[in-house]
Structure formats: structure tokens, C-alpha cells
Amino acid sequence: MNMEVIWTFLSTQGAEFGLKIVGAIAAWVIGRWLIGMAVALLGKGMERGKKIDATLINYLKSIFTVVLTLILVLAILDIFGVQTTSFAALFAGAGLAIGAAWSGMLGNFAAGIFLQVLRPYKVGDFINAGGTLGTVKELGLFATTVLTPDNALTVVGNSKVFSDNIQNFSVEPYRRVDCVAKVAHSVNVLEAIERLRPVIAAIPNVKINPAPDIEILQFTPEGPLLCVRPYAHTDHYWQVYFDTHKTIVSTFGAAGYPVPETPVAHRTV
Incomplete structure (x- = not known):
């Protein structure tokens, strides 16, 4: 190593280089402190809102820290006169390559962030x-x-x-349970409806308010089709659904209603 060259460098540019090192160290220390403060404020703001999951908050804080640290490193390199344009282009190219390779994963990640924030x-x-x-x-x-x-x-x-x-289905306090019941043409449909109202309302976990809807839905060749629609919490949906059908069968059976049959057309020669 040529000591003369070193001495010449130190005597001519040593002071400036030393100041740059001191400035870089100061920039790193102050920059990291500011990054820590910014990330902490961001985390407290998201936690205060209580709309974002704690796991997502940690991920966002990590991403924010990495991005700000990269910006700080580029700023420090600029102090030493290093052209950071090429580094920025390199990072941009790497970002595009990663985005193209992980497009599906990044799409899921972006959607996950929105789901965590919006909370549907x-x-x-x-x-x-x-x-x-x-x-x-x-x-x-x-x-x-x-x-x-x-x-x-x-x-x-x-x-x-x-x-x-x-x-x-869990947001609202109840949901409608959709069932149907068919009666024969010979049956008094209004009487059938009145028979069903009290027994459907008596099914466990059926809401009193709103009361079950029992009306004529449509007319078919076999007879009128009734809609039987009790209301229940989603946790009891299937219990109410099956019990409603059992109640319809037992009620119509006790009333002696005939089974609806499709009319048969007889051809005359």
C-alpha cells in the first residue's frame, strides 16, 4: 500500500471524508430514531381504532420499517456522492419481478389487508x-x-x-327459514294456514317477533303451495328448518288431509 497516496488523500480530502462519515452516522442514528417514532405512532393509531387485527398491525409496521430504512440507506449513500438512481431502478425492477412471480399471493395479501380493515x-x-x-x-x-x-x-x-x-348470516339477530307445504285441492287452504300458525310459532327457537309468515305462495296442479317461513337465529337455522317440516307433516296428518296428487287426464276414444 502506497503511504504517500494515503497521506495525500488524508491531507486533501480526509477532513471532508471524516465529516461525511460523522454525518452518515448521525443521519443513521437520527433516522432510525425517527423511523421508530413514526412506526410506533402508526401502530398506536391503528390499535386505537380497534378495527385492524393485531397480526396485520405487526405486518404493516414491519413493512413500513423496511421501506423507511431503505429510503434512509439511499439518503446516506447520497451523502457520500453515490448515485442512488441505479439503486432505485434496481429496487423497482426487483419489485416488478417479485410482483409478477407472486401476483396471486400478493393479490391474496392485498385482499387480506382490506378484509382485516373493513371487517365484513x-x-x-x-x-x-x-x-x-x-x-x-x-x-x-x-x-x-x-x-x-x-x-x-x-x-x-x-x-x-x-x-x-x-x-x-351472523350480523343480524335473526334470519328467515324458508319452507313450503302443499295441500290438496279438496282441503280448505285458509283452514290449513290457521292450523299451522300456532304450531309453527311453538317450535323451539322460533322468533315471536316477527311472527312466522304462512301464506299461499302459488297454485299447482296438485293443489295450493304454501310458504311457511319462521324466523330464527342463524345458530338454530337447521333445527328450526327440520322441526318445521316435521310439524307440517304431523299437523296435516292429524287433520286428516289427503296427500296432494297430480290429476290424471283420461283420453276418450
Whole structure:
């Protein structure tokens, strides 16, 4: 190593280089302190809103920290006269490459963030989303885990959930249970309706207000078709659904109503 060259550098540019090092260290220390303050304020703001999951808050804080740290490093390199344009282009190119390779994953991640913020459903809700009906077991950043009524654990990508209609059956205090009952033409349909009203209302977990809807839905060749629609909480939907059908059968059977039959047309020669 040529000591003369070193001495020449130190005597001519040493002071300036030393100041740059001191400035870089000061910029790093102050910049990291400011980044920590900004990230802490961001986290407290999101936690105060109580609309964002704690896991998502940690992810956002980490991403925010990494981005700000990269900006700080580029600023420090600029102090030493390093052209940061090439680094910015490199980061942009890497971002595009990663985005192209992980487009599906990034789409699920972005949808997961929106689901965490907007909260159209939460763990424990009974939903129909992304073509899947069931109870939400987990709302992750990339996928939603749903337990279907037939006890199958199903994982649905968040992008599919967010791009389709979302039905949440647990938000409202009750939902309508849709059933039908057909009576023969020989039966007094108004009498049949009056027979059903008290027994349907007496089914366990059926709401008193609103009262069950029992009306003529349409007319068929076999006889009038009645809509029998009690209201119940979503947790009792299937119990009320099956009990309603049992009650219709037992009520009509006790009344001696004939089974509706399709009229047969006889041809005459």
C-alpha cells in the first residue's frame, strides 16, 4: 500500500471524508430514531381504532420499517456522492419481478389487508363467501379458513373472497327459514294456514317477533303451495328448518288431509 497516496488523500480530502462519515452516522442514528417514532405512532393509531387485527398491525409496521430504512440507506449513500438512481431502478425492477412471480399471493395479501380493515366478517361468523358456506375459523392475511356444515375444513384465498359477494348470516339477530307445504285441492287452504300458525310459532327457537309468515305462495296442479317461513337465529337455522317440516307433516296428518296428487287426464276414444 502506497503511504504517500494515503497521506495525500488524508491531507486533501480526509477532513471532508471524516465529516461525511460523522454525518452518515448521525443521519443513521437520527433516522432510525425517527423511523421508530413514526412506526410506533402508526401502530398506536391503528390499535386505537380497534378495527385492524393485531397480526396485520405487526405486518404493516414491519413493512413500513423496511421501506423507511431503505429510503434512509439511499439518503446516506447520497451523502457520500453515490448515485442512488441505479439503486432505485434496481429496487423497482426487483419489485416488478417479485410482483409478477407472486401476483396471486400478493393479490391474496392485498385482499387480506382490506378484509382485516373493513371487517365484513369475523371469526365465528356463519358466512357464504368465495363459493363456500360455513363458519369462519380463521381470517388470515392470505386466506380465510371456513368450516362447512358437513364438517369439512376449507381454505379459501382472500382474493377470491374479496372479489365475490359476501353474505354474513351472523350480523343480524335473526334470519328467515324458508319452507313450503302443499295441500290438496279438496282441503280448505285458509283452514290449513290457521292450523299451522300456532304450531309453527311453538317450535323451539322460533322468533315471536316477527311472527312466522304462512301464506299461499302459488297454485299447482296438485293443489295450493304454501310458504311457511319462521324466523330464527342463524345458530338454530337447521333445527328450526327440520322441526318445521316435521310439524307440517304431523299437523296435516292429524287433520286428516289427503296427500296432494297430480290429476290424471283420461283420453276418450
